[in-house]
């Protein structure tokens with residue numbers, strides 16, 4: 342018995358050592374991490390970052406020293422259990438990989454995009470020709486009219502927020518969790534401007550009973566809980582006797598029903614539109630997507646694809662922007678001089694009637710730079726994963742100039758945290774300095790990626806962020822209270838260094854702020 346067990350153990354050890362040596366060979370023995378579990382496997386991600394397990398947060402936790410002190414453009418992670426992965430902290434490598442990706446045909450790993458496929462194929466998850474068709478229809482659906490709508494709706498939502506929170510007559514307000522307000526604001530903006538859904542600040546349908554769940558609540562559950570957990574949990578588990586799992590299933594089915602109704606209603610609305618009417622051309626994003634339903638072949642979307650894209654845009658469009666906006670407010674509270682600059686800029690741009698339209702927002706370059714700098718410090722889209730379908734060669738400069746070939750079938754993770762904290766690219770990367778974004782061209786706003794799959798919601802996010810900041814900073818000076826004799830520096834490290842995943846977006850944990858009325 343003992344001999345059998347020992348022999349089995351020997352075989353197992355020999356097998357592991359043989360398969361591990363193959364994995365090392367597959368990455369050409371490129372230096373890097375050799376953990377027991379992959380950082381993006383279900384178990385590896387759930388275990389906190391520590392010396393033996395990189396975990397989901399390794400890139401952030403070790404951001405000051407990663408990639409052998411940023412002396413290697415590309416490293417490999419070869420886990421004992423799980424597939425080997427290349428990671429890069431180099432902006433030039435990212436550009437080489439993504440610039441031509443339409444031609445090179447990289448694909449997004451399905452395990453990492455399946456979670457947003459539940460409602461139908463969509464721009465976020467699709468690859469190849471399917472992606473091209475979705476991109477052709479979805480990206481142009483965000484138009485100048487959308488940006489105009491954002492500036493109008495941001496003003497209305499901001500007023501609703503102040504009223505609902507009863508801040509109107511207050512001189513000083515203490516907010517324990519500004520992120521909550523911003524999340525609701527961002528969901529309100531994408532619902533109203535993207536999909537013409539007049540989501541009120543205070544949800545009248547707050548009962549959220551077993552039978553009925555409101556749209557915002559269902560969206561919140563799905564975006565922050567169902568999507569990330571569905572990467573780990575099997576589908577059947579939603580039927581297990583647990584209130585939490587039941588809620589998740591309830592949220593999924595409620596959202597499916599809402600989205601189905603939205604599409605049906607919009608189809609009926611559009612069926613009343615005569616040929617000469619350009620209503621569909623002028624409409625919000627959703628109207629344009631539904632207008633594409635009738636078409637076929639290369640220019641059309643199926644009903645389930647319209648629903649898939651509706652969800653994808655809602656999802657991609659609110660968690661990311663709200664994460665960066667929360668971080669921006671945190672940084673502005675710590676950097677009073679930069680906040681004052683933004684305030685003066687906003688005052689100078691505000692017309693006599695107080696209305697901030699798109700033309701005034703275009704003048705808020707410093708305010709926008711504060712948003713960009715926060716997106717650099719804490720990138721909401723923290724990784725860009727790709728599988729290459731052919732050998733791909735890239736030029737590197739560190740540790741020595743040369744070429745690295747990623748063999749066909751390999752997985753590469755473009756590490757957005759490391760790219761944005763790499764001192765070779767960003768001088769003093771740990772310093773929050775908005776001026777580094779002054780005059781930077783749209784194509785170099787790295788936090789929105791680059792190449793054909795660059796974020797189509799970039800301008801949407803910028804308009805939304807600047808509109809919100811313009812209203813809030815005009816009315817309130819924001820500050821943050823130290824605790825137990827902390828210095829401002831220590832406080833900043835504690836608050837802004839404390840990050841987590843909100844759904845699939847990366848962001849700062851709840852930030853508590855003091856708002857002091859400007860008048």
Ligand code: HEM
Pocket residue numbers: 464465476653654657658659661662665716720721722724725726788789790793794795796797798799801802
């Ligand atoms: C601060 C806010 C945002 C940031 C930092 C951000 C960042 C990014 C990044 C880095 C990508 C590339 C991901 C990849 O290729 O794997 C991306 C893609 C995407 N983003 Fe954004 N995004 C933001 C806001 C938005 C908004 C507001 C929308 C919609 C209204 C949106 C919709 C999308 C979509 C649909 C894609 C997939 C595009 C494709 O694959 O062709 N994003 N975003």
